[in-house]
Amino acid sequence: MGISRKDTVMAIFKSRKFWTAMVDVAVVLILYFVGKYGSVSLAEDMTTLIVAIQPVFIMVIGSIAYEDGQAKKAGTFEHWGK
Numbered sequence: 001m002g003i004s005r006k007d008t009v010m011a012i013f014k015s016r017k018f019w020t021a022m023v024d025v026a027v028v029l030i031l032y033f034v035g036k037y038g039s040v041s042l043a044e045d046m047t048t049l050i051v052a053i054q055p056v057f058i059m060v061i062g063s064i065a066y067e068d069g070q071a072k073k074a075g076t077f078e079h080w081g082k
Contacts, residue, residue, distance in 0.1 A: 024057040
């Protein structure tokens with residue numbers, strides 16, 4: 001017996017990594033469109049800002065993944081739905 005599709009989808013929506021990635025996408029899209037429809041210098045600034053914040057989001061997601069992995073290794077990981 002496996003995990004149902006509904007349980008898998010619910011697990012994704014409870015994931016800190018998923019929501020961090022969604023915030024990243026929203027921030028980048030907002031900055032992109034503000035820069036696109038603003039002045040040329042604003043567009044350059046927005047591009048620079050997007051490039052500057054991407055590593056932060058990547059590090060947060062990686063840190064959460066590492067934390068989850070260590071919790072699983074220690075046997076203290078909180079599984080969803082339990």
